[in-house]
Amino acid sequence: MRFTPLALEGVVLVAMDSHRDARGHFARSFCEEEFAAAGLPERWPQMNVSVNAKAGTLRGMHFQRPPFEEPKVVRCVRGAILDVVIDLRPASATFRAHLAVPLDAESGDALYVPPGFAHGFQALIDDSEVLYMMGARFEPGAQDGVRWDDPAFGISWPLPVSAISPRDAAYSDFAG
Ligand SMILES: Cc1cn([C@H]2C[C@H](O)[C@@H](COP(=O)(O)OP(=O)(O)O[C@H]3O[C@@H](C)C(=O)[C@@H](O)[C@H]3O)O2)c(=O)[nH]c1=O
Numbered sequence: 631m632r633f634t635p636l637a638l639e640g641v642v643l644v645a646m647d648s649h650r651d652a653r654g655h656f657a658r659s660f661c662e663e664e665f666a667a668a669g670l671p672e673r674w675p676q677m678n679v680s681v682n683a684k685a686g687t688l689r690g691m692h693f694q695r696p697p698f699e700e701p702k703v704v705r706c707v708r709g710a711i712l713d714v715v716i717d718l719r720p721a722s723a724t725f726r727a728h729l730a731v732p733l734d735a736e737s738g739d740a741l742y743v744p745p746g747f748a749h750g751f752q753a754l755i756d757d758s759e760v761l762y763m764m765g766a767r768f769e770p771g772a773q774d775g776v777r778w779d780d781p782a783f784g785i786s787w788p789l790p791v792s793a794i795s796p797r798d799a800a801y802s803d804f805a806g
Contacts, residue, residue: 631661633668633742638717638729640744642670644703648738657738659705660763670742671701674763682711682753682760686792690750691716691783691801692775699745700766709758710734711751716776716783719746720806728783735759748776750798752787777801 632645646657658664662672680689691714694700704713716728731741732754743749751760775798778785782804 631658631664633664633670636729636731638715638724638727638747639722641715641729641747642668642742643731644740644742646738659738659740660703671765674703674765675767676764678762678764680760682709682758682793683756684792685753685756685758686789687753687758688750688778688787688791688794688798690714690775690798691748691778692750692773692798693718693746693748694766694769694772695774698766698769698772700764701745702743702749702762702764703740704733704743704749704751704760704762705738705740706733706735707759707761708735709753709755711753711758711760712788713741713751714749714785715741715743716748716785717746718748718776718806722746726782726804726806728785730785750775750778752789752791754788775801776804780804 634643648655648657
């Protein structure tokens with residue numbers, strides 16, 4: 631596996647080394663030892679999947695409030711998404727900055743999202759499927775988010791939003 635730090639401190643692109651042969655290819659998608667050597671968490675107690683029927687579907691921008699902040703490793707296993715993270719660590723030099731990373735099933739690349747970031751994505755193709763590991767368990771009472779189109783962040787989404795949850799559409803303007 632290859633780990634490439636991206637422009638916001640702590641965000642890492644995780645690429646797989648594929649072994650190709652006549653059958654197709656094989657790759658390791660998670661390794662406790664390699665994650666530890668790269669300074670990433672080894673413990674991933676939950677894994678989630680979401681299927682996004684229509685291109686333009688937007689989920690986010692989500693995080694869990696302290697003390698339940700959670701890292702994530704996000705991978706698109708069918709179709710393609712634009713994955714977006716926002717640095718919400720008040721002490722960070724890049725507080726409020728965001729990063730948009732295209733992920734698709736063909737490359738298999740995954741994005742490591744550290745605690746303290748809001749996370750969301752937009753499906754770029756119908757029926758895109760996202761599989762992601764969570765570094766902490768789901769805590770319904772700690773769920774929170776910021777709005778996808780909040781001017782505080784100025785995220786440029788590639789497609790008109792075709793589907794979004796009422797909760798995600800209704801987050802107030804960021805007050806931080
Ligand atoms: C996230 C989550 C949701 N649920 C439940 C709550 C709800 O009834 C149903 C759907 O949840 P949501 O609407 O929150 O699903 P969704 O909007 O897809 O939430 C996800 O969005 C992406 C962007 C993330 O980063 C994830 O961490 C997660 O927040 O599933 C769980 O049981 N466990 C979980 O871990």
